[in-house]
Amino acid sequence: MSLKRYNKMAYDDFEDMVFGHSIYPVKTGFDLEIGAGxxxxxxxxxxxxxxxxxxxKLIVEYQKITTDVLQRMVQVGFPSVVLETEHVQQMTVNPSWGAEIAHEQKTIMEEFYDEYGIKCALRxxxxxxxxxKESLDLRGDSYGLLLESFEEVASNGADxxxxxxxxxxxxxxxxxxxxxxxxxxxxxxILGTLDVEFIWEDISKIAKKHDVVAAGDTDCSQANTAMFIAGGLxxxxxxxxxxxxxxxVSAPRSLAAYEAGAVGPGKDCGYENTIIKAISGVPISQEGKGSTCAHSDVMGNLAMQCCDLWSNESVEYRGEFGGTSVQCWGETLSYDCSMMNTAIEAGYAKVFxxxxxxxxxxRDPQAFILAFDNAYRIGESIVKDGNDIYLRAKNAAIEACNIVDExxxxxxxLSRFEKASLAKAIKSLHSLTDEKDVFIEENLNKLSTMESFRPENYGY
Amino acid sequence: MIDINPQRILTRYNVKVEKEMTPEEVAEKLFPVEKNIREVAKAVFEGDEDEVVESIQNAINNGLDPLNLINNALMVGMEIVSTLYDDGVLYLPDVIISAQAMIEGIEYCKERSGQEHEYKGKIVSYVVEGDIHDIGKKIVTVLLRAKGYEVVDLGKDVCVEEVIAAVKRENPIMLTGTSLMTTTMIGFQDVNSRLLESDINVPVVCGGGAVTQDFVSQYELGLYCEEASDVPKIADAIINGLNIGQLRKEFHKH
Structure with missing residues (x-):
């Protein structure tokens, strides 16, 4: 499959972006349409x-989780819900485990759909x-096993x-x-984008084969690591x-999944998703104030601005005073969605x-660059050089710094420290070459002594 | 766009409490007076590895003992960095960069003296089996080395057998383990049990994404740590004779 690079924005104006609406909604699961109003x-x-x-034990655990969530949804009268099962390692390493769990979850969801008509889907x-153990092995034997896991869940119930x-x-x-x-x-x-392209070409094929949705990636392992290390004020x-x-920089990286065939909804912890929605028009999942059970961030409300799915990131299944943890957080999220859906129905969506x-x-420069008007500006800087994975990443970085500076x-x-750090970043980014090949060669040379770095993971 | 006065809805406390002096200005007041020592300490503060080695060379040429320079110059520079980090003047990358420069300096001093440097204590660090997220361990390892500890880093995705063998072999003052996920952190339980079976009472300092104080407190040797910067303080407390109960009282924050 050839990559479909984005060279223009899907939205003509950032003012057109709003929660619950995307340019390219996604139909999936039982009667669910994501980003369709x-x-x-x-x-x-x-x-x-x-x-x-x-x-x-794992199967029973996921049966309980699925039942708990759906029961609470119908008890409180919420019309739709998505469940996301992020595999624990055993479920992917043993593809049949993931398959059986997907099957069990989907069976329960189907029962609720048949009985109550609740719109639902399983990610x-x-x-x-x-x-x-020593280094990443992105294209070796474990990659084959990973694709087998995708095949198994896609053919056994995952939507x-x-x-x-x-x-x-x-x-x-x-x-x-x-x-x-x-x-x-x-x-x-560079490395993230190359890997996303590589893996999503294959995931998209699997999704097509099984008539399910190739949804999307997230730069959790990098941009979120930075966000978590950065922490609070x-x-x-x-x-x-x-x-x-x-x-x-994570935006052009995660965008590569859509260039390789994914259609959304982008994954919840991709805080870069507003930028991606502006460029591609795909629906997105987001997390913020409803994910404080998993981590703190500095944009709990802002993250709702353009979401199509509203997530809690992750919570350990356990008892709380108000039910099990998945029931409590599912209910909280759904009340937020109810408020957003009311705003849409009443014509107040853009005000909300x-x-x-x-x-x-x-609240924080990290929130500032993701405000939808600024996210749109970063998107424009990416599509300006959409065919060059280096320049578009560099553009995004510089534009984000300019936005914070302005x-x-x-x-x-900003604190004096933040100002000084920003000035250093701008200087450092402007000192970089404009030539992709030169940049890659410089960095490959720099990494030649790093034992855990294997260029062959990225086709070099 | 809605126009609001953000100061009525949020407070940027980092701006509000920021110190008046820059890190460089604070450090300048803390550097040792003696010229040779001062140059080494300053190079560590600036995190310049080449400058560290050069200043050590100069100090040795001026008659100073390379092994003494470790404690009396390199560690002094690092102590200033640590103090400024603890006081909220420096950021973690500054500590990492300085620590790397200091470690280079220690190696150079050892090479020049032909003798071994005596560390404050030995610590074994690892990431639990099934988990490859190791940035937390990397940070902890550097912070411990910066405080003068020898760290035996077992890496990531380390099986229980390997951890136990390393503890028996290295006889550390403590073990640090990190885990991101709920299903991998159960590995701490196995390490705890196997250590007790072997009558080894070394504290197991646990942290990472899904790990909680309640979870770690279930295990006799377990000590929960939320902040990487607390790990060297725990090590110092162990050196000072605190037992698991006392350590929990001191470092369990919730």
Whole structure:
């Protein structure tokens, strides 16, 4: 399959972007349409530690989770829901485990659909098992096993396929903790993009074969790592202005999945998804204030601005005062969706969108660049050089820095440290070559002594 | 676009509490006075590996003992970096870069002296079996080395057998393990049981994505750690004789 590069924006104007609507909605599962005028909760969960001891225990765990979520949805009167099963490693390494769990979950969902007519769909996200003990092995034996897992879940009940792919991670990890911006750009913009293209060409084929949805990827392993290390306002692990660069570069990286055949909804933890929606028009899942059970971020409301699915990221299955954890978080998400859907019905969607966005717009530079107007600007900088995976990544990084710089002259308050860090980043990015081949060669030479880096993972 | 005054809906506390002085200005007041020592400490602070080696060469040429330079110059520079990090003046990458420069310097000093440097203590670190997310372990390892500990890094996706064998072989003062996922963190339980079976009472410091204080507290040797920067403090506390119960009282925050 040839790659379909994006050279123009799907939306003519950022003002046209809003939650619950996408240019290319996706029909899936039982009567569900994503991005077609309403939002749905996407409930995520992790099995309890002891459930991983055997296949039987895991199957029972996921049966309980699925039943709990759907029961709560009908008890409170929510019309739609998506369940996302992010595989624990055993489920991907043993493809038949993932298959059986998908089958069991889908059977339960079908029962609820038949009885109550609740619109629902199942996303499965196999674990990226290509991470070897010493180094990543992206195209070796484990890749074959990973594709087998996709085949198995696709043919046994999963409606949507996703992954959080790992390409570039080892280089990213060592770069980000050393403030090495060139390394960040290389690991996400080049290595990440190459791996996303490679893997999504195959996942898209599998989805087509089984008539399911090739949904999308997320740069969880890199941009979210930067976001988590950066932490809250008072954490001093990483300049938030540096996390901004990682996030901006993650957009062209995750976009590559759609260039290789994915159609959305993009995966929840891809905070870069608003940029991707602006470029591609695909529906997106997002997480924010409903994912505080998994991690803290600095844009809990803003993340809702253009979402089509609204997720909780992940919560360990356990009891809470109000029911099981998946019931509590599923209900919270669904009430948010109910509010958004009411706004759509009443004609107030853009007002709500703006309130969500503005409430976090100035909270942090990471939120500022993802406000839909700024996300759109980053998108424009990407499609300007859409055919060159290096230039578009570099453009995104520079545009994000420019946005923060301009913002700091207005309502966005930056600390002196953040300003200094931003100035360094801008200087460093402008010192980089404009030639993709030169940039790649420089970085390959730099990494020649890094034992855990294997160029063959990326076709070099 | 809605026009609001953000200061009425949020507070950028990082801007509000930022220190008046720059890190360089604070450090300048802390560098040692003696010229040779000062140059080495300053090079560590700046994280310049070449400068570290060059300043050590100069110090040795001026008659200073290479092994003494480890504790009296390199570690002094690193201590300034750590202090400024603890005080909220420096960021983690600054510590990592300085630590790397200091480690280079230690190796050079050892090479020049032909003798071994005595570390504060030995620590074994690993990522649990089935988990390849190791950035947390990498950070912990550097922070421990920066504080003068010898770290035996077993890497990621390490099976229980390998962990137990390493503890028996290396006799560390503590073990650090990280895990991202709920289904892999169960590996801490096996390590705890196997250590107890062998009558080894070394604290197992656990952290990472899905790991919680409640989970770790179930295991006799378990000590939960939320912040990587706490790990060297735990090591110091162990050196000072704190037992598991006392360590939990000190470092369990919830």
């Amino acid at each position: 309403y939002t749905s909760a996407e409930v995520n969960y992790a099995p309890r530690p002891t459930a991983g001891e055997s296949k039987e 499965h996200t196999p674990a990226d098992i290509r991470g070897g 949507m396929l996703s992954i959080e792919s790992l390409g570039g991670k080892s280089v990213f990890d060592s770069s980000i903790i050393r403030n090495d911006l060139s390394g960040v750009l290389f690991s996400i913009g 008072l954490d001093r692990k990483l300049a938030h202005t540096l996390a901004v660069v990682a996030r901006a 969108r703006d309130v969500f966005m503005v409430s976090d717009r100035y 913002g700091s002259r207005g309502q966005l308050e």
